Amino acid sequence: MNFLNTNIYLYLNFLITLFILITPINVILMFLSSFYLKNTEQTNQINILMHFSLSIILCITLFLGSVILKFFNTPLAFIGITEGIIMLFTSWTFLKTTVSTVFNKNSKYNHFMDTNTQLPHLTLITPFLLGIGSIKMIIEWSxxxxxxxxxxxxxxxxxxxxxxxxxxxxxxxxxxxxxxxSIILTIIRIFGFFLLTVSIKSIIYGIYNIFYTPII
Incomplete structure (x- = not known):
């Protein structure tokens, strides 16, 4: 494994950056998702599927992210704007969450995001679990x-x-x-406010950097 031995610091820095950008959001989303699940077996299935999907998305981004941006002649700054918009809608959803939508476990459906889609499935079909700046960071690294x-x-x-x-x-x-x-609901609201702040910052920086970031 010569490529690991010669650049151990490079890969260690990459790993730490991934944890900083992704892990807090990833853990909190899985933590909140547990309150919509009926049993431990379902929780484990969602956990495995989510992290398998996460690894696939990150690997595709690592190998093809810069190629796709170059093919469509797209500045890297657009990635930050897109991530910010996704986080903005997600944060608003968390801020609107009420006790009934979180704790009504006996209901067949909850009204998270005003749909019949449960939160665990949303974590699988939307890229917000990757965190603000994660896709951009991986593309820059590659x-x-x-x-x-x-x-x-x-x-x-x-x-x-x-x-x-x-x-x-x-x-x-x-x-x-x-x-x-009550603590769970507080965590949801705080997390929503945090996402709202970070998403607005990401959108503003993305718009600003779009005039200064060269096209790949």
Whole structure:
């Protein structure tokens, strides 16, 4: 594994950055999703599927992200704007969450985002679990480290990250069983406010940088 031995600091920095950008949002979303699930088996299935999807998305971004942007002649700054818009709608959803939508476990449907789609499934079909700046960071990393050895090393880091993140989320789901309803709702509201702040910042920076970031 020569490509890992020669650039261990590069990959360690990549792994730490992934944790900073993705893990807080990932863990909180899985934590909140547990209150919509009927049993532990369903929770584990969602957890496994979510992190498998996460690793696939990150690997595709690592290898093809810069190629796609170059093909469509798109500035990298547009990625930040897109992430910000997705987070903006997500944060508004969390801020509107009420006790009934969180804790009515016996109901066949909840009205999260005014649809019949449950929160665990939303975490699978929307990219907001990746976190603000994560896609942009991975594309930038692949541009500056575009040798086959570095890309293989980055793939190894992504797989390792997904496994660790899966274990963290699994632990957080057990902890959630000991927290009362009022604390859960408070966490949801705080998380929504945090996402709202970060999403607005991402959109503003994206619009600003679009005039200064060169097309890839």
């Amino acid at each position: 541009i500056h480290n575009n040798s086959i050895y570095n890309l293989l090393g980055g793939t190894f880091v992504i797989i390792l990250f997904s496994i660790i993140c899966y274990c963290i989320c699994k632990i957080s789901l057990y902890i959630s069983k000991f927290i009362n309803n």
